[in-house]
Amino acid sequence: MKIYDCIVIGAGVVGTSIFNKLTRIGKTCLLLDKASDVATGASKANSGIVHAGYDPKPESLKAKLNVRGNKLYPQICQRLGVKLNHCGALVVGNDLEKIESLHQRAKLNGVKTEIWGKQQIQNKVPCINDDINSALYAVDSYVVSPYLFTISLADEAILNGGEIALEEDLISVKKKDCFEITTKKGTYYSNHIINSAGAGYNDVAKILGTEQKPLEFRRGEYFVFDKTYNLDVPCTIFPLPSVVSKGILVTPTVDGNFLVGPTSDESDDCTKVTSKGLQKIKENVMTTIKGINFKKSIRQFSGIRVICGNDFVIEKSKLVDGVINLAGLCSPALTSAPAIAEMVLDLLGYENKELDNLKQIEPYVMFKDKPKDEQQKLLATDENYKNIVCKCEKITKGDILFALNRPLKVHSVDGVKRRTNAGMGGCQGGFCFPKVVENIAQENGIEFEKVLKENRGSEVAVGEIREVHHD
Amino acid sequence: MEEEKKMICIMCPMGCELTVKKTENDVQVSGNTCMRGVTFAKEEISNPKRVVTTLVKTANGVKSCKTTKPIPKELMFDCVKEIEKLKLDKVEFGQVLIKQVLGTDADVIVTSND
Amino acid sequence: MINTDVLVIGGGPAGMAAALSASENGSKVVLVERDNILGGILNQCIHNGFGLHYFHEELTGPEFAYRFRKLVEADKNITVYTNTLVTKIGEKFVEVMGALGNERINAKAIVLAMGCHERTAGNINLCGTRPMGVLTAGTVQKMVNIDGKIVGKDVVILGSGDIGLIMARRLTLEGAKVHMVLEINQTSSGLRRNIMQCLEDFDIPLLFSHTVFEVVGRDRVEGIYYGEVDENFKPIESTRKFLKCDTVVLSVGLVPEMAVANFVKTSNITNGAVVNEFYQTEKGWLFSCGNILHVHDLVDNVALEAKQAGKFASLYASNKLLASDNVLEVEHSKDFSYALPATIFAGQGNTEIKFRLKAKIIKKTIVAKCGDVILGKKFVLAGVPGEMMSITFDKSGANKKISLEIV
Numbered sequence: 001m002k003i004y005d006c007i008v009i010g011a012g013v014v015g016t017s018i019f020n021k022l023t024r025i026g027k028t029c030l031l032l033d034k035a036s037d038v039a040t041g042a043s044k045a046n047s048g049i050v051h052a053g054y055d056p057k058p059e060s061l062k063a064k065l066n067v068r069g070n071k072l073y074p075q076i077c078q079r080l081g082v083k084l085n086h087c088g089a090l091v092v093g094n095d096l097e098k099i100e101s102l103h104q105r106a107k108l109n110g111v112k113t114e115i116w117g118k119q120q121i122q123n124k125v126p127c128i129n130d131d132i133n134s135a136l137y138a139v140d141s142y143v144v145s146p147y148l149f150t151i152s153l154a155d156e157a158i159l160n161g162g163e164i165a166l167e168e169d170l171i172s173v174k175k176k177d178c179f180e181i182t183t184k185k186g187t188y189y190s191n192h193i194i195n196s197a198g199a200g201y202n203d204v205a206k207i208l209g210t211e212q213k214p215l216e217f218r219r220g221e222y223f224v225f226d227k228t229y230n231l232d233v234p235c236t237i238f239p240l241p242s243v244v245s246k247g248i249l250v251t252p253t254v255d256g257n258f259l260v261g262p263t264s265d266e267s268d269d270c271t272k273v274t275s276k277g278l279q280k281i282k283e284n285v286m287t288t289i290k291g292i293n294f295k296k297s298i299r300q301f302s303g304i305r306v307i308c309g310n311d312f313v314i315e316k317s318k319l320v321d322g323v324i325n326l327a328g329l330c331s332p333a334l335t336s337a338p339a340i341a342e343m344v345l346d347l348l349g350y351e352n353k354e355l356d357n358l359k360q361i362e363p364y365v366m367f368k369d370k371p372k373d374e375q376q377k378l379l380a381t382d383e384n385y386k387n388i389v390c391k392c393e394k395i396t397k398g399d400i401l402f403a404l405n406r407p408l409k410v411h412s413v414d415g416v417k418r419r420t421n422a423g424m425g426g427c428q429g430g431f432c433f434p435k436v437v438e439n440i441a442q443e444n445g446i447e448f449e450k451v452l453k454e455n456r457g458s459e460v461a462v463g464e465i466r467e468v469h470h471d
Numbered sequence: 472m473e474e475e476k477k478m479i480c481i482m483c484p485m486g487c488e489l490t491v492k493k494t495e496n497d498v499q500v501s502g503n504t505c506m507r508g509v510t511f512a513k514e515e516i517s518n519p520k521r522v523v524t525t526l527v528k529t530a531n532g533v534k535s536c537k538t539t540k541p542i543p544k545e546l547m548f549d550c551v552k553e554i555e556k557l558k559l560d561k562v563e564f565g566q567v568l569i570k571q572v573l574g575t576d577a578d579v580i581v582t583s584n585d
Numbered sequence: 586m587i588n589t590d591v592l593v594i595g596g597g598p599a600g601m602a603a604a605l606s607a608s609e610n611g612s613k614v615v616l617v618e619r620d621n622i623l624g625g626i627l628n629q630c631i632h633n634g635f636g637l638h639y640f641h642e643e644l645t646g647p648e649f650a651y652r653f654r655k656l657v658e659a660d661k662n663i664t665v666y667t668n669t670l671v672t673k674i675g676e677k678f679v680e681v682m683g684a685l686g687n688e689r690i691n692a693k694a695i696v697l698a699m700g701c702h703e704r705t706a707g708n709i710n711l712c713g714t715r716p717m718g719v720l721t722a723g724t725v726q727k728m729v730n731i732d733g734k735i736v737g738k739d740v741v742i743l744g745s746g747d748i749g750l751i752m753a754r755r756l757t758l759e760g761a762k763v764h765m766v767l768e769i770n771q772t773s774s775g776l777r778r779n780i781m782q783c784l785e786d787f788d789i790p791l792l793f794s795h796t797v798f799e800v801v802g803r804d805r806v807e808g809i810y811y812g813e814v815d816e817n818f819k820p821i822e823s824t825r826k827f828l829k830c831d832t833v834v835l836s837v838g839l840v841p842e843m844a845v846a847n848f849v850k851t852s853n854i855t856n857g858a859v860v861n862e863f864y865q866t867e868k869g870w871l872f873s874c875g876n877i878l879h880v881h882d883l884v885d886n887v888a889l890e891a892k893q894a895g896k897f898a899s900l901y902a903s904n905k906l907l908a909s910d911n912v913l914e915v916e917h918s919k920d921f922s923y924a925l926p927a928t929i930f931a932g933q934g935n936t937e938i939k940f941r942l943k944a945k946i947i948k949k950t951i952v953a954k955c956g957d958v959i960l961g962k963k964f965v966l967a968g969v970p971g972e973m974m975s976i977t978f979d980k981s982g983a984n985k986k987i988s989l990e991i992v
Contacts, residue, residue, distance in 0.1 A: 272800075278712075386668060386684045430702050465533065
């Protein structure tokens with residue numbers, strides 16, 4: 001019977017960061033999730049911004065963890081080989097008083113900001129609305145691929161001995177000498193449990209017998225724009241924040257697209273997009289950016305933010321000893337994730353001392369982005385790099401096979417998409433979707449129709465032709 | 472027996488709304504602009520035929536095939552069923568899969584060429 | 586490094602026809618295709634109805650492609666590179682990846698013949714969730730006709746474009762239940778023949794002024810909310826209904842594949858390049874034809890157009906493409922959505938203008954005029970926006986703007 005030091009439930013960016021950190025200090029750890037991949041909830045559907053930290057209320061957990069997380073990102077991304085774009089962020093508006101007070105708040109949080117005038121703003125962002133006269137510029141704001149960051153953390157943790165169990169349905173948890181966690185697939189044992197289930201926090205808490213929290217779900221909808229659309233968005237642009245959210249922002253992505261969003265509407269945990277939400281984005285973004293052609297949008301998506309009061313909840317359970325509750329990890333949770341991991345170590349009483357002989361992962365660099373000499377080497381040894389799968393993103397079969405053979409095994413089309421970008425271009429997988437399915441089927445030795453788009457229940461076909469039976 | 476049917480002519484973009492009256496020994500067409508509409512309507516009401524294009528299963532995946540001529544419309548599904556019965560390892564472009572399918576004058580041939 | 590006279594990008598019907606024609610006119614031709622076989626989308630269009638104009642015979646897509654492929658393979662002046670993707674177009678050269686590795690191809694003239702991709706759920710801002718089961722018609726066509734899989738049991742088709750109609754029949758014949766086709770417009774852009782033979786033959790309802798309001802389902806499509814739209818295409822909420830289904834097939838239009846050539850001036854209407862009478866873009870060495878130039882209804886017309894473009898590219902490559910300095914702009918009245926080419930060179934001989942109508946016309950005459958001089962007339966018994974039309978006339982009388990009008 002193997003007893004893990006810790007089982008983390010919920011493989012979002014926070015859960016995976018904790019999993020990664022625990023592994024790096026030499027603890028045995030299992031990451032559990034019901035989904036087929038890591039980062040399939042809020043962690044895949046957000047703005048991808050590593051916030052500087054001028055916004056959260058000073059002294060709050062959000063402020064501390066945001067600022068600390070922001071400091072940790074460059075080194076972690078460098079280690080993982082994950083792109084981090086140091087693009088900066090502008091908070092624009094004409095209420096100079098508000099901008100001043102944000103500037104003061106930034107100072108209290110220890111964040112470097114500058115107040116900019118009209119000319120400076122226009123020099124940086126030519127497409128800024130003519131009415132905008134002032135802005136706060138946060139130098140150390142970044143963008144990252146939130147899913148590739150999470151995936152790479154998982155890969156690295158597994159390479160260093162961490163274990164992961166996906167497509168798991170929690171049935172019961174009993175505490176004897178240690179925790180006995182029973183799922184539909186098996187039983188696992190551990191000394192500690194971290195509940196980082198995000199939107200599923202209360203479902204897990206119920207099974208654990210720990211504190212339920214008053215959670216509020218807010219849906220944020222976004223537009224994604226085509227890379228070939230030549231509107232220059234050089235940095236993240238926020239309007240001055242309101243009470244409910246940071247407002248409709250415009251931000252570049254690490255891949256060269258840009259995003260516009262999010263809305264912030266009360267919701268259940270359904271990630272739909274609505275005509276009302278999309279309309280709201282179109283209307284509101286006009287106050288900051290001029291001339292966006294929404295016909296150049298190639299996709300719309302939405303993500304759910306789970307809110308629990310005004311601050312993050314990161315605590316030891318008072319009801320069940322050995323459980324850590326993580327609730328309400330909405331923005332800036334992506335930024336804070338590495339710092340949350342450190343805080344959880346502290347709560348568990350572990351020293352933050354990483355092992356010496358840790359292994360490094362090979363970064364997710366697609367063939368097209370590799371240096372010329374490396375490309376030549378691959379071409380000489382592997383025919384798969386001569387085979388085009390996704391023409392919009394220039395992804396080869398070699399790249400797909402690379403993604404399918406990482407420490408964290410993936411077997412869904414969307415999982416491959418998040419790792420390679422295949423299907424993220426102008427045709428949105430119109431041409432490459434069946435090819436990716438075929439590659440997954442071949443490589444994993446499963447039938448074409450059994451391949452998943454994302455999670456269980458999303459099989460790409462119902463069967464062979466003429467073998468369909470109607471109920 | 473008298474039968475009356477409305478149909479839209481497909482012979483040109485004009486899309487004339489035709490009324491076709493069929494009696495025991497005569498077919499009358501109205502609503503047409505030109506004679507092509509009459510020919511179309513008569514054929515459609517007395518003996519509608521379609522080319523069937525579908526797939527034949529082989530050991531090497533599916534290959535496309537077609538009837539070489541239009542066959543009576545009501546035989547379309549039966550034709551697919553006949554093709555489903557075939558058990559073939561491999562097929563070649565132009566190969567005749569079924570001669571005079573379902574007693575019609577059309578053969579089923581392979582159209583796939585990869 | 587590879588050198589050639591004419592480089593054709595795209596090995597579908599347009600690319601093959603352009604390559605054959607350039608070769609016929611004496612050029613050394615390189616034809617690059619991203620897939621592993623020539624033929625393009627024709628290979629998955631297993632239905633019939635191709636070739637009536639070009640081969641005077643009714644063929645299926647794969648048969649049409651086969652005939653062309655044999656001609657290309659037999660042509661010693663054409664070198665074909667399959668599995669080859671153009672990643673960059675520069676001044677008289679391209680960079681490719683794929684089977685050739687990282688290679689550069691220099692050419693005296695380059696022909697764009699990459700066709701289109703389909704408009705996606707994102708392009709039409711389709712609301713609701715994004716589960717498995719929302720697919721474009723062409724993707725479904727590939728999965729059914731090439732991979733032999735049925736994508737769903739209960740299907741709704743959004744948009745009545747031809748591929749959507751064709752797939753309604755294909756899915757029905759292979760065992761799925763197609764519940765309805767929803768068309769946001771008041772008329773279909775699909776061919777009348779397809780509406781009859783793909784929908785009416787199988788009693789599949791076609792609802793005009795209807796659209797999908799919302800897709801429902803977390804992992805797999807579980808249904809749609811749909812209903813009527815008003816004259817501004819806005820959903821009328823009072824007409825909202827639910828339909829249980831597991832698949833939504835989108836057939837909502839095509840977008841020319843201009844991403845790699847986005848430096849060229851394009852038309853706001855066709856989204857293809859702006860070209861002159863020689864299918865020449867503003868970059869003299871770059872030509873465009875087929876669906877990447879403007880979306881055609883018939884592959885036969887694609888091939889005929891590409892044949893012209895291939896010839897002009899060949900002439901350009903051998904410095905024989907002679908044009909008058911007197912460039913005549915082509916204009917059109919509001920009755921037309923576009924006319925192509927954008928310019929014609931003054932001079933002798935016949936020329937052709939292709940166009941689409943904005944609305945249906947019955948028994949009207951279309952004229953090409955230069956000032957008050959009528960250059961050509963065409964009597965149209967019936968014309969619809971869904972059908973590309975053309976007028977051919979002697980241009981020798983023209984010395985300034987040419988305009989298309991309906992009289």
